[in-house]
Amino acid sequence: MDDISLYGLFCDDIRQEISGKVSLIGMYGTHMYVPVMPIKLPKLCVHFSLRFPLVHKPVDIAVTVKNGDRQIHEVKVEGYQNGESIEGAMQELNGGFDMPFLEIDEPTTLIVTASVDGVEVTGPCLAIGEDPSSKQD
Numbered sequence: 001m002d003d004i005s006l007y008g009l010f011c012d013d014i015r016q017e018i019s020g021k022v023s024l025i026g027m028y029g030t031h032m033y034v035p036v037m038p039i040k041l042p043k044l045c046v047h048f049s050l051r052f053p054l055v056h057k058p059v060d061i062a063v064t065v066k067n068g069d070r071q072i073h074e075v076k077v078e079g080y081q082n083g084e085s086i087e088g089a090m091q092e093l094n095g096g097f098d099m100p101f102l103e104i105d106e107p108t109t110l111i112v113t114a115s116v117d118g119v120e121v122t123g124p125c126l127a128i129g130e131d132p133s134s135k136q137d
Helices: none
Strands: 005-016 022-027 031-034 039-053 061-067 070-077 090-104 108-116 119-130
Touching: 005 090, 005 108, 022 039, 022 090, 039 061, 039 108, 039 119, 061 090, 070 090
Parallel strands: 005 119, 031 119
Antiparallel strands: 005 022, 005 039, 039 090, 061 070, 061 108, 108 119
């Protein structure tokens, strides 16, 4: 299955609104700068969109955040059922999760991956480093 893709972003908070909309608060681009290291982040969230062909009926879906080879967080999607099989159509699975009290000891890059029935795809990444403007001479 070469046609699986994973998109997403890192943010400070994901909120489910009364209207049913989802609000992403404090979105990050490719970098996050912190004043000092090591640091304990109160919360870091990931919102993702996983796309795959509608004809594929996945059984095993997991979204993981890694720091190098070390798994930091994993969410398994259970009981997912997509719609009617339509050749050429794509299905999008959206979700999000938070990682409270995330400890970052040194500059690093967090990477989001997804596994769909054993096929792994790589999604967004976030480089975390010390803010160069906070360094004192």
